[in-house]
Amino acid sequence: QMHLVESGGALVKPGGSLRLSCAASGFSFSDSKMSWVRQAPGKGLEWISDISSSGSVINYADTAKGRFTISRDNTKNLVYLQMTSLTTDDAAIYYCARDPRYFEFDPRGQGTLVAVSS
Amino acid sequence: EIVLTQSPATLSLSPGERATLSCRASHRISTYLAWYQQKPGQAPRLLISDASNRARGIPDRFSGGGSATDFTLTISSVEPEDSAVYYCHQRSAWPPGSFGQGTRLEIK
Secondary structure (H helix, E strand, O other), rough: OOOOEEEEOOEEEEOEEEEEEEEEOOOOOOHOEEEEEOOOOOOEEEEEEOOOOOOOOEEEOOOOOEEEEEEEEEOOOOOEEEEEOOHHOOOOEEEEEOOOOOOOOOOOOOEEEEOOOO | OOOOEEEEEEEEOOOOEEEEEEEEEEEOOOEEEEEEEEEOOOOOOOEEEEOOOOOOOOOEEEEEEEEEOOEEEEEEEHHHOEEEEEEEEEEEOOOOOOEOOOEEEOOO
C-alpha cells in the first residue's frame, strides 16, 4: 500500500528558506513521477511542481519558478522541495503525491505545514 | 489558462439523497478531468480519473460523467461519511493544470 510521509515544515520568517522532504514506500518509487501540491489555510488546492521518475524532467508552477527547486533521491525513496525567498503567500500545507496521470495522495497523510510570519 | 468553476459552493442533503456536483471548464479539455474528495485534516483522495473512471477502492455510488467543458460527479445515495469538500482537477493543459474552488457537501 502506498505510503507518503511529508516532513520539514516549520515557522519561518519572510525571505527565509526551507527544505521539505517526502518519504515514499509501498510502490515502485523509481518508476514514479512525483508532485508537490499545496493548500493554503481554508483554501483550495494548488499544484507546485513535478519531477519525472528519473529526475530529468521538471516542471514548476509560475508561483514557484525561480524560488523552489524539486529533486529526488531514488536510492532513498525521497523527494524534496527546496523553498527560498518565502513570502506569506507560501504559507500552506504541502502534500506530495504520486503522479502517474492524476495525483495519488496518501489517504492517511496530513502533509507538512509551512508557516511564514515575522 | 483553463479555469474550472464548480457549483454549487455548498450542497446540503439528507442520507439517501442523490448528490450532483458540477464542474465547468473555460476551454474544452476532452475528458482530462479528475475528482477528489477531501475530509478535514486529511489529504485529498482520488475518486474519479479521466472524467468517468472510478479509482481503486471507490464505492460504486460515486460516478463521473461529461466531456469537453461540462462535467458531473454524482453520488447516487449519500451517506454520512461522504461529508467533505470535492474538487475537480484538469490535466488537459499541463503544466500547470488547474483545480476548481471546491464544493462542500454537508450531510444533514
